[in-house]
Amino acid sequence: MDLKKYIESGILEDYVLGLTSDTDNKEIEQNLVKYPKLQKELNQIEDALATYAQSKARPMPEGLSAQIMQSIDDLATQPTAQSDTSTSAAKPQATLSKGTNTLGIFLGLALAGALLGSYFLNTQKQDAQQQLAVSQTEKQELNDRFLAFQLDCEEKDGTILRLQEQIDIFRNPDYRPISLKGTDKAPNTESIVYFNAKENKSYFDIRNLPTAPSDKDYQLWAIVGGVPTDMGIVNLSNGLVKVDHIGDAQAFAVTLEARDGNPAPNLDELYVIGNV
Amino acid sequence: MSTTINPDLSMIRQLKSGDHRAMAAILDKYGDALYGAIYQIVKSDDIAKDLMQDASIKIWHNIKSYDEQKGRLFTWLLRVCRNTAIDKVRTGKFKAIAQSKTLESTVSNSVSHSEEMNIPDSGLQQVIQRLDEKYQQVINLIYLQGFTQAEAAKELDIPLGTVKSRIKIAIRELRAILGDNPLLILAVITSLLIVLIK
Known part of the structure; x- marks a missing residue:
């Protein structure tokens, strides 16, 4: 495996942030065990983020720490308290074996009956407890599935909203499509900025630019008074995306830059450009 | 910052063996940062206090499922706290308030x-x-x-x-x-x- 590429893909950052899927997590965790270099990298990401979290700390309210420790102590002592009662309950039975023959037999039978009864009741209670535990697990599972379903729905809602938004853009005459034509680097290509001066909104569709090498990203620029202004990274996979609206832009351009972009464009790598 | 030596190793071992003092040490070292994250999610000290308590008990109960090879202790602790708070926020009543923020x-x-x-x-x-x-x-x-x-x-x-x-x-x-x-x-x-x- 190309570790450098793997690290650069940003998957470890996503893993720490909890953005990776369960399947990804399994694979990442296997790789972490296999490659110490990955673990070192992971730890550095984690340490940086942990320091960030420390900088955003909020002092716990007074007494909270003690309160937490108290409940943990209580939890830890509970099981021993239960076993104490069960041993003390067994004691009185031993004293009952004395007495006259008939009374002894009678009492013995009665005791046997009582023990049998309590055994029966106890088994029933245990069954009921087990059933309760099972239904609680089932409830938890259903709850988890419901949450997952809810998230799924929210995601789908998001997709529908995005599609609706796109349709609105295409149908709205206030959006003026500005064509960015391919340079010699990428002849016969075209990207489009949808420019809405009325509502101060812009969208960008990268369309058919060639796939960027894995160590590079396309970056969008607005030219204002001859000076390029960074409008962020644009990926082929994103389709139509909302971008900052730069009202006084005279032109828009896309260049191929180092991964995650650069503060100023590399004009040798100009791919498309178009005037407003 | 660049070391892979786990600075929490002895604390983790103590905690896994059921030593309460390790839990106090965790609260001492990371409590405020974890509390800060919970507070950012729920925006209320009253609720954050309860959630911090719930999350700490989860940490105490589930520490055995934490695997040092999968990352730092703090990442795991934060995940437990964050999830506890998010579960709370996702309940219907809370959601209405949260969404209006x-x-x-x-x-x-x-x-x-x-x-x-x-x-x-x-x-x-x-x-x-x-x-x-x-x-x-x-x-x-x-x-x-x-x-x-x-x-x-x-x-x-x-x-x-x-x-x-x-x-x-x-x-x-x-x-x-x-x-x-x-x-x-x-x-x-x-x-x-x-x-x-x-």
């Missing part, structure tokens, strides 16, 4: 909050302040509050691609800022001294 109040909350708090680590805060606000926003939402990238894009009203690139730049910058910083070393020494004096 705008990002503005989130940001102003966290700003006014850091002013009102007496954090001994003001040196550390100063260092982190060097990270541009727009990068702090994505890290706050995703790392501390457990937003998905799509949710963060919606909340900040920026394209998803921008969220993704900001995350990467933010972590890269953070590592660069923290990598070799005299102010930070000073901050760490100060906090160590404070712990010792206590």
Whole structure:
């Protein structure tokens, strides 16, 4: 495996942030065990983020720490308290074996009956407890599935909203499509900025630019008074995306830059450009 | 910062063997940071207190499922706390309140909050302040509050691609800022001294 590429893909950052899927997590965790270099990298990401979290700390309210420790102590002592009662309950039975023959037999039978009864009741209670535990697990599972379903729905809602938004853009005459034509680097290509001066909104569709090498990203620029202004990274996979609206832009351009972009464009790598 | 030696190893071992003192040590070392994350999600000390208690009990019960090879203890602890708080926020009643909160109040909350708090680590805060606000926003939402990238894009009203690139730049910058910083070393020494004096 190309570790450098793997690290650069940003998957470890996503893993720490909890953005990776369960399947990804399994694979990442296997790789972490296999490659110490990955673990070192992971730890550095984690340490940086942990320091960030420390900088955003909020002092716990007074007494909270003690309160937490108290409940943990209580939890830890509970099981021993239960076993104490069960041993003390067994004691009185031993004293009952004395007495006259008939009374002894009678009492013995009665005791046997009582023990049998309590055994029966106890088994029933245990069954009921087990059933309760099972239904609680089932409830938890259903709850988890419901949450997952809810998230799924929210995601789908998001997709529908995005599609609706796109349709609105295409149908709205206030959006003026500005064509960015391919340079010699990428002849016969075209990207489009949808420019809405009325509502101060812009969208960008990268369309058919060639796939960027894995160590590079396309970056969008607005030219204002001859000076390029960074409008962020644009990926082929994103389709139509909302971008900052730069009202006084005279032109828009896309260049191929180092991964995650650069503060100023590399004009040798100009791919498309178009005037407003 | 660049070491792979786990600084929490003895604490983890103690905790896994059921030693209560390790839990107190965790609260001492990370409690305020974890509480800060929970507070950012629920925006109420009353609720955050209960959730911190719930999360601590989960930590105590589930510490055996934490695997050192899968990452730092703090990442795991934060995940437990974040999930506990998010579960609470997702309950119907809470959701209505949470949804009415705008990002503005989130940001102003966290700003006014850091002013009102007496954090001994003001040196550390100063260092982190060097990270541009727009990068702090994505890290706050995703790392501390457990937003998905799509949710963060919606909340900040920026394209998803921008969220993704900001995350990467933010972590890269953070590592660069923290990598070799005299102010930070000073901050760490100060906090160590404070712990010792206590």
